[in-house]
Every structure is written in structure tokens, then in C-alpha cells.
Amino acid sequence: MKASVGRYGIWSLGLRSEDPARRGELAEAAAELEELGFGAVWLGGSSGVEHAVPLLGATSRLVVATGIQSIWQYEAAETAARFDALETSHPGRFLLGLGVSHARLTDRYRRPYSAMVEYLDALDAAGVPAESRVLAALGPKMLELSRDRAAGAHPYLVTPEHTTLARGILGDAPLLAPEAKVVLDTDPERARATARQALALYLTLPNYTNMFLRFGFTEDDLTNGGSDQLIDALFAWGDEQRIRERIEAFHAAGADHVALQLVDDGPRDALPRAAWRRLAELLR
Structure with missing residues (x-):
């Protein structure tokens, strides 16, 4: 899977939609991302296997991943059946990203680590291979589970320092594909204001705030809304060289693949295709 996803991917809420009227728009965007050279797209929010279907059908090489499917929202048996159908039609091109979400976002939240182990047990029994799934992992225990029961980890809203820790726990072989946020703006005040707007929700979620505290904040x-130091650690912004250096810091810290999320002041479910083209150009 490492070779298939390449060094860079796109993380996007906009590529996940249940509106049939948008299928053509999503397919066109996915085809362009493949042409631009991105190896994978990550369907933001609590995406399911079914959301990958139109994107896989419109492309020939692009890996489509859920980033992340909540284990509380989709039963394991349903997930396994949909995975099997998708693997039959598009072998080796779908990556099942799984996560435990957050207590404030679901009333089913309980014993998250044990619940994930049970979910993986059910997927194993249904024949979903470990090499076709990754876990949203922030802390050591979930990272160890990513190493032992999945192809690797897809940590969200992290710094290169977290990537160093994750690689140390995972070892060399598993896939490490952190998400990284990018603001294409050189004005410090405006770029940080845009970043703070995107960060607001996450500052209410203990999974993230506790992690920030563990890493010295x-x-x-x-x-x-977050100090300048926190914003600058979590968001790549500035001129092309500064953004490129920040993204490459994840690779230097041990990432195999970086899932890039474009952040701007538009709707979160938009398809910022012009900005994706700019990003592809600066990564060349």
C-alpha cells in the first residue's frame, strides 16, 4: 500500500457526498487529482465504504481511503460486505480508515480501545485483510494496534514531532500517513485567522487537546482560538517554500505519505480545485 498511495494525498470533506446530483462533480475532481499526481484521496468526516464508489469508478490508479469511518456509525458486518464488493470491482485501490471518533460526537462512545479491538476481530472473521485498513491513532496504545492489526496509522491534526513518536512505535514497515493542514496565504494575520476558524471544533475535543499538552503546549x-505557536505547529502557511518545508518536515520525521487538507474561508465541503492545482505545483 505504501507504493500505491505515494508521497502525497488530498484529505477533503467535499469529496464525500450522498447527493446523487454531485456524483459527476466528484468524479471529475477525483480524475483531476489523479492527473495532478496525488496518490490517494482521503474522504473526510465519518465516511463509509460507499462514498468511495464514484471516485474509484472515475479513476484508474488513485487510492481512495476513508478518513475516517467511525466504528460507531457502521457495523462491522455491513462494512465487510461493502468492502468485499468494492475490492472485487476495484482490487487494491480502497483503504479502510477506521476511528473511534469522540465522546461528544456520539452517544455510543464507550471503552474506545476495546471497541476497536472487537471491531477488528469482526472484520478479521469476515475476511477483511489487515493490509487494507489503517487506524486513526494518536496515543501509544492505538498506534500499537495500528502496527499489529492494520497496515498502519492515519493520525489527524498532528505535528512532525508526533510523526517521530508514531514511527518509533510503528517500526519501519507499517504505513504512516498523517494528515496536515495547509493555508495558501502569505499574510500572517489572515492565515492564522483562517486556521483558528478551522481549529475551533478540535479545541473542544479532549483527544486532541490532551495530545497537544503531551507535546509541550x-x-x-x-x-x-489557539496561540500563534500552536497554529504555526499545526498549519502550513506562508509562501511556497515555507509550505513545502513544513510538509517535508513530516517526511523527514518518518511519514510515508502526507494527506494534505486545504483550509480556506470557504465552505468546508467545497472542492477547492484551483488551490489543489497550486498545491500540486509547489510539491513538484
Whole structure:
């Protein structure tokens, strides 16, 4: 899977839609991303296997991954059946990203680690191979599970320092594909304001704020939308060289693949195709 996903991918809420009227738009966007050289697209939000169908049908090489499917929202048996159908029609091109979400986002949240183990057990029994799935992993226990029961990890909203930790736990073989946020803006005040708007929700979720504290940030860094230090650690912004260097810092820290999320002041479910073209150009 490492070779298939390549060095860069696109993470997008906009590529996940249940509106039949958007299928053509999504297919066209996916085809262009493949042409631009991205190896994978990650369907943001709690995406399911079914959301990958129109994108896989419109492309020939692109890997489509869920980033992330909530184990509370989709039963394992349903997921396995849909995976089997998709693997039959598009072998080796779908990556099942799984996560435990957050307590405030689902009333089913309980014993997240044990629940993930049970879910993986059910997928194993249904024949879904470990090499076709990755886990949303932030802490050591889930990273170890990513190493032992999946193809690797897809950590979200992390820094290169977290990538170093993750690689140390995973070892060399598993896929490490962190998500990284990019703001194509050279104005510091405006770029940080855009970043803070995107970060607001995550500052209410203990899974993330506890991680930030473990990596040396303070409670003060988490107030008022996030300190400049926190924003600059989590978002690549500035001129092309600065953005390129920030993205490459993840590779230097041990990432195999970086899933890039374009952040701007538009709707979160938009398809920023012009910005994706700019990003592809600066990565060449």
C-alpha cells in the first residue's frame, strides 16, 4: 500500500457526498487529482465504504481511503460486505480508515480501545485483510494496534514531532500517513485567522487537546482560538517554500505519505480545485 498511495494525498470533506446530483462533480475532481499526481484521496468526516464508489469508478490508479469511518456509525458486518464488493470491482485501490471518533460526537462512545479491538476481530472473521485498513491513532496504545492489526496509522491534526513518536512505535514497515493542514496565504494575520476558524471544533475535543499538552503546549496555548505557536505547529502557511518545508518536515520525521487538507474561508465541503492545482505545483 505504501507504493500505491505515494508521497502525497488530498484529505477533503467535499469529496464525500450522498447527493446523487454531485456524483459527476466528484468524479471529475477525483480524475483531476489523479492527473495532478496525488496518490490517494482521503474522504473526510465519518465516511463509509460507499462514498468511495464514484471516485474509484472515475479513476484508474488513485487510492481512495476513508478518513475516517467511525466504528460507531457502521457495523462491522455491513462494512465487510461493502468492502468485499468494492475490492472485487476495484482490487487494491480502497483503504479502510477506521476511528473511534469522540465522546461528544456520539452517544455510543464507550471503552474506545476495546471497541476497536472487537471491531477488528469482526472484520478479521469476515475476511477483511489487515493490509487494507489503517487506524486513526494518536496515543501509544492505538498506534500499537495500528502496527499489529492494520497496515498502519492515519493520525489527524498532528505535528512532525508526533510523526517521530508514531514511527518509533510503528517500526519501519507499517504505513504512516498523517494528515496536515495547509493555508495558501502569505499574510500572517489572515492565515492564522483562517486556521483558528478551522481549529475551533478540535479545541473542544479532549483527544486532541490532551495530545497537544503531551507535546509541550500549555493550557494558555489552547485558549482564544489557539496561540500563534500552536497554529504555526499545526498549519502550513506562508509562501511556497515555507509550505513545502513544513510538509517535508513530516517526511523527514518518518511519514510515508502526507494527506494534505486545504483550509480556506470557504465552505468546508467545497472542492477547492484551483488551490489543489497550486498545491500540486509547489510539491513538484
